[in-house]
Amino acid sequence: LGSGATMQIRRMLNGLPAADAAHLIDSSPPNIRAVLWQLVDSENEGDIIQYLSDEVQAQFLRQMDAEEVAAITEGLEADDVADILQQLPDRVIREVLDSMDHQDRIRVEHILTYDEYSAGGLMNTDTITVRPNITLDVVLRYLRRHEELPAMTDSLLVVNRNDQFIGALPLRKLLVSDPSVTVREIMDTDVEPIPANMSQRDVANLFERHDWVSAPVIDENQTLLGRITIDDVVDVIREESDHSLMSMAGLDEDEDTFASVRSTIPRRAIWLGINLLTAFIASGVINLFEATIEKVVALAVLMPIVASMGGVAGTQTLTVVIRGMAMGQIQRNNSRWLINREMLVGAINGLIWAGIVALAAGLWFQDPVIGGVIAAALVINLVTAGLAGAVLPLVLKSLKIDPALAGGVVLTTVTDVVGFMSFLGLATYFYA
Amino acid sequence: LGSGATMQIRRMLNGLPAADAAHLIDSSPPNIRAVLWQLVDSENEGDIIQYLSDEVQAQFLRQMDAEEVAAITEGLEADDVADILQQLPDRVIREVLDSMDHQDRIRVEHILTYDEYSAGGLMNTDTITVRPNITLDVVLRYLRRHEELPAMTDSLLVVNRNDQFIGALPLRKLLVSDPSVTVREIMDTDVEPIPANMSQRDVANLFERHDWVSAPVIDENQTLLGRITIDDVVDVIREESDHSLMSMAGLDEDEDTFASVRSTIPRRAIWLGINLLTAFIASGVINLFEATIEKVVALAVLMPIVASMGGVAGTQTLTVVIRGMAMGQIQRNNSRWLINREMLVGAINGLIWAGIVALAAGLWFQDPVIGGVIAAALVINLVTAGLAGAVLPLVLKSLKIDPALAGGVVLTTVTDVVGFMSFLGLATYFYA
Numbered sequence: 001l002g003s004g005a006t007m008q009i010r011r012m013l014n015g016l017p018a019a020d021a022a023h024l025i026d027s028s029p030p031n032i033r034a035v036l037w038q039l040v041d042s043e044n045e046g047d048i049i050q051y052l053s054d055e056v057q058a059q060f061l062r063q064m065d066a067e068e069v070a071a072i073t074e075g076l077e078a079d080d081v082a083d084i085l086q087q088l089p090d091r092v093i094r095e096v097l098d099s100m101d102h103q104d105r106i107r108v109e110h111i112l113t114y115d116e117y118s119a120g121g122l123m124n125t126d127t128i129t130v131r132p133n134i135t136l137d138v139v140l141r142y143l144r145r146h147e148e149l150p151a152m153t154d155s156l157l158v159v160n161r162n163d164q165f166i167g168a169l170p171l172r173k174l175l176v177s178d179p180s181v182t183v184r185e186i187m188d189t190d191v192e193p194i195p196a197n198m199s200q201r202d203v204a205n206l207f208e209r210h211d212w213v214s215a216p217v218i219d220e221n222q223t224l225l226g227r228i229t230i231d232d233v234v235d236v237i238r239e240e241s242d243h244s245l246m247s248m249a250g251l252d253e254d255e256d257t258f259a260s261v262r263s264t265i266p267r268r269a270i271w272l273g274i275n276l277l278t279a280f281i282a283s284g285v286i287n288l289f290e291a292t293i294e295k296v297v298a299l300a301v302l303m304p305i306v307a308s309m310g311g312v313a314g315t316q317t318l319t320v321v322i323r324g325m326a327m328g329q330i331q332r333n334n335s336r337w338l339i340n341r342e343m344l345v346g347a348i349n350g351l352i353w354a355g356i357v358a359l360a361a362g363l364w365f366q367d368p369v370i371g372g373v374i375a376a377a378l379v380i381n382l383v384t385a386g387l388a389g390a391v392l393p394l395v396l397k398s399l400k401i402d403p404a405l406a407g408g409v410v411l412t413t414v415t416d417v418v419g420f421m422s423f424l425g426l427a428t429y430f431y432a
Numbered sequence: 433l434g435s436g437a438t439m440q441i442r443r444m445l446n447g448l449p450a451a452d453a454a455h456l457i458d459s460s461p462p463n464i465r466a467v468l469w470q471l472v473d474s475e476n477e478g479d480i481i482q483y484l485s486d487e488v489q490a491q492f493l494r495q496m497d498a499e500e501v502a503a504i505t506e507g508l509e510a511d512d513v514a515d516i517l518q519q520l521p522d523r524v525i526r527e528v529l530d531s532m533d534h535q536d537r538i539r540v541e542h543i544l545t546y547d548e549y550s551a552g553g554l555m556n557t558d559t560i561t562v563r564p565n566i567t568l569d570v571v572l573r574y575l576r577r578h579e580e581l582p583a584m585t586d587s588l589l590v591v592n593r594n595d596q597f598i599g600a601l602p603l604r605k606l607l608v609s610d611p612s613v614t615v616r617e618i619m620d621t622d623v624e625p626i627p628a629n630m631s632q633r634d635v636a637n638l639f640e641r642h643d644w645v646s647a648p649v650i651d652e653n654q655t656l657l658g659r660i661t662i663d664d665v666v667d668v669i670r671e672e673s674d675h676s677l678m679s680m681a682g683l684d685e686d687e688d689t690f691a692s693v694r695s696t697i698p699r700r701a702i703w704l705g706i707n708l709l710t711a712f713i714a715s716g717v718i719n720l721f722e723a724t725i726e727k728v729v730a731l732a733v734l735m736p737i738v739a740s741m742g743g744v745a746g747t748q749t750l751t752v753v754i755r756g757m758a759m760g761q762i763q764r765n766n767s768r769w770l771i772n773r774e775m776l777v778g779a780i781n782g783l784i785w786a787g788i789v790a791l792a793a794g795l796w797f798q799d800p801v802i803g804g805v806i807a808a809a810l811v812i813n814l815v816t817a818g819l820a821g822a823v824l825p826l827v828l829k830s831l832k833i834d835p836a837l838a839g840g841v842v843l844t845t846v847t848d849v850v851g852f853m854s855f856l857g858l859a860t861y862f863y864a
Contacts, residue, residue: 175581176581237670283733286733290733330689341696
């Protein structure tokens with residue numbers, strides 16, 4: 001790159017909103033990423049790094065020492081600093097905290113005591129609190145003493161003298177009310193504060209269902225700890241939604257689209273290895289029927305049809321159930337109905353396509369027996385697929401294994417084994 | 433159910449927040465759903481129906497006449513009413529609009545003129561506007577004349593005398609500023625208003641990237657039309673994320689988890705039929721090598737391994753690319769790098785696993801030739817999988833075909849055909 005072009009890119013990059021600059025860096029192959037990052041002015045680094053995807057963020061952070069990390073994160077919100085620090089080894093986190101100014105360090109340390117995936121890890125400490133017995137006029141004058149209210153402030157939080165949360169005063173209520181009334185008279189007391197140990201998935205479901213912009217977080221004594229804002233919840237919703245999609249292909253939801261060849265190979269290799277194992281199991285089943293295949297080669301031609309139809313039907317069921325579980329729709333009391341529906345749908349669709357496959361296969365190989373065998377095997381495999389697709393995620397979840405990650409592998413093993421077994425087994429019976 | 437129990441359920445159901453009641457109905461099998469809906473008090477029907485999933489909503493709406501629909505949607509926000517009406521046939525929409533009061537009808541009709549999936553279809557018309565030349569004191573007094581500000585109001589919108597959008601006045605700025613300054617002096621002018629015809633996916637990406645709570649919507653003359661709020665954007669983000677997951681299994685993102693057997697069968701049957709067609713293509717390829725398989729039955733035992741490994745590798749690539757496209761990360765200028773990486777990763781992982789498979793197959797069948805053949809076929813198929821997984825979604829998108837829906841089917845056809853062709857073709861060459 002000529003230095004004129006470099007200057008132009010630098011100006012463009014540093015002129016963009018931080019989120020857009022981060023998106024540009026995220027969307028670049030590794031070599032270009034490194035160049036772009038060097039062109040970011042040091043005063044913009046902190047702003048931009050908080051918007052980078054986790055993997056890219058970690059990569060840039062690994063190249064900095066503790067003082068640099070402390071310098072670029074100065075001025076960021078405490079929860080964003082905590083998110084960034086969690087990418088680093090414990091020793092470095094300690095060093096960065098030691099380099100931070102006292103007040104900031106206390107705030108960040110506090111958030112770091114909570115699990116990254118809990119309400120506590122998601123919250124910010126920038127709440128504006130008021131007492132219930134003051135008038136709105138006092139509140140308005142108190143607010144005017146601030147330089148600026150924190151972003152996403154839609155409510156002031158009302159606390160008693162022990163800092164326990166007792167209600168919320170929405171700005172949109174404050175602004176339309178008579179200044180002489182007290183906070184207590186107009187505050188909302190039906191706001192359910194979020195316990196700090198609630199999982200981020202549950203927090204996201206609450207925000208989504210109740211259309212919140214922000215919500216107070218409390219500890220077990222009702223003491224107000226901070227608040228969670230919708231911008232961070234949106235990231236959780238995106239992550240949780242991506243989790244099912246990526247896991248079903250054996251990928252992490254944080255997977256960097258432009259990860260280097262070197263870091264991509266081992267991740268993909270493991271998944272291929274697991275699937276290789278299941279493929280060998282299926283081959284073992286076929287091998288049991290070598291003699292039959294030797295006699296009727298048409299069986300080798302048709303057997304992938306039975307297995308693949310089972311895999312497709314099972315994946316549909318699995319996907320519906322996994323999404324239903326992610327949305328919190330599936331419990332013990334309604335799962336039986338779901339399992340029955342899936343088996344019934346499998347049976348009926350099995351019968352519909354069995355007829356067509358039987359006709360096609362029978363005509364192709366001029367052999368009605370092979371048509372009958374494939375039809376029977378197809379119905380057996382589609383019912384199995386419906387059963388396995390619905391039951392597996394529930395069983396895996398109760399074993400604390402991620403259904404989205406393990407479900408597909410186990411499912412296709414089942415449908416391959418049952419598919420080959422039923423088709424070649426029936427054929428062995430009829431051609432023996 | 434005894435009438436005592438029914439009474440209790442009715443009380444519970446009508447006491448829940450509307451979103452929770454809707455979630456309960458969504459999470460129930462069809463027969464229980466119908467009972468629950470009958471137990472909803474008529475004054476709660478509108479509140480609850482807006483939170484129901486699309487399919488369930490449509491099902492209940494079909495049982496109502498136009499006047500009932502008009503009655504239950506009275507008091508809802510205009511954009512929510514528009515969403516509900518869009519579930520109905522045009523003739524019924526007309527009738528419902530005619531039954532609505534004049535002011536509401538105008539608002540809803542206005543939103544209905546925009547595409548359901550555009551910014552216009554997503555916006556609400558409940559903006560609070562102010563003129564630039566008045567003082568904040570006047571603004572505060574003007575606000576106090578309202579009973580209540582609309583939900584999710586984080587900014588007042590500043591318009592000129594032609595109702596053109598010129599800036600935003602955030603409440604959090606209004607509340608800390610000196611009441612004697614004018615709106616013009618403190619308003620934000622760097623807010624980018626959203627054109628009404630922007631797609632909802634682009635709107636969601638903007639909100640996500642810029643952490644907005646609400647944003648103004650304008651027409652081509654800069655005239656302010658309304659505003660979009662984060663609660664509706666969250667639903668779009670959820671929908672868009674679910675779209676990839678569900679489409680890859682041939683399902684609609686609105687798929688009702690507890691859809692009846694009758695409505696589930698035809699949807700699933702179509703997808704099975706499409707996959708049956710591709711399975712027959714794969715069988716056709718195998719059939720070309722009938723004579724070779726007759727000679728070496730071990731080929732029939734091992735051939736699914738090559739095809740399934742290709743399918744797994746290709747699906748990983750496809751998933752990464754489809755997610756990258758959904759996040760707006762993949763453009764023409766970086767797609768070549770991605771295609772090269774995927775082919776290289778496929779080649780190297782192919783070589784790694786080819787060694788192990790060759791050893792296992794060679795030992796199993798006491799035949800080094802079959803080991804060499806499967807190793808070569810595996811490398812060929814994994815490179816093909818990387819290429820197809822990266823190129824297919826780009827090609828399909830440029831043909832305006834949904835890559836998430838069609839990608840998987842086309843991909844597995846490619847990996848099956850290439851897998852069987854390379855493995856059986858090489859075997860035919862070496863065993864002829």
